[in-house]
Amino acid sequence: MLMQRGLHRGGQRPNEKHEILPPVLIGALAGVASGLLGVGGGIVMVPLLTIFVGFNQHRAHATSLAAIVPIAAAGATRFAIGGSIDYGLGALLALGALGGAPIGARLMARSGEALLKIMFGILMILVSVELLWP
């Protein structure tokens, strides 16, 4: 069982593609969507990583989150230069978020592939509702 888990959730990844272009294009698409519409990031990168790079759900979520770090840093710098950040409010939100992040990460590790896929699909549907009924 442990071997099987390792095969599909870490360890060997027979279906993953290693070309450079697909992730660059996926990132660009996420960046354009987020610059245009204010949403993007993970909601674009995760499904495209599973479809075009062959990632399983766990790997797509974790890698998307890693990509968000420099993308958010670039975005936050732009807003900080423009003076559009409320640092006090940010500190309070971050206080909670830093507590919640390890909980979410452990929840992900404990969720099976199918369950994670269903939950992410529901999140996408909720986001689409927010987009279509503003």
Added chain:
Amino acid sequence: MSPQLIVGIILAGVTVGILSSLFGVGGGILMVPFMVLALEKGQHISEGTSLLVILPTAVIGVLVHRKHDFVSFRHAGFLALGGIGGGYLGAELALNLPAETLQTTFGVLVAIVGVRTVTRGARQMRAGASLGSGESHAPPPDDGP
């Protein structure tokens, strides 16, 4: 700021942190409306503050995910490369394109892929259950999205 409000904001932060590392998203989809609607902050301030909060939150999430060997830093680097360039392009395009049409198109695409993701997940779950393993970690029968 009242103590209740402070606790409320921190709890909203906890929710953002859980969603962010569970789903690999920034959490702006929750934070920006929260700040605009509940705290009556401006759209611009809310987006900037949201990006600042995402930064340390995502770092912590990635550190935990790395322990399980879920992260491909190589792919993340190329995603970020495209993402940063795309962000500037998107901001430029936003000034020249009809935002409403784009939002509707994007919303429909997200809905379609979302439904497809749910049905694939449900199919995997049924296939896993029919193997009689009763094990929620059972590997998927196919590695499609």
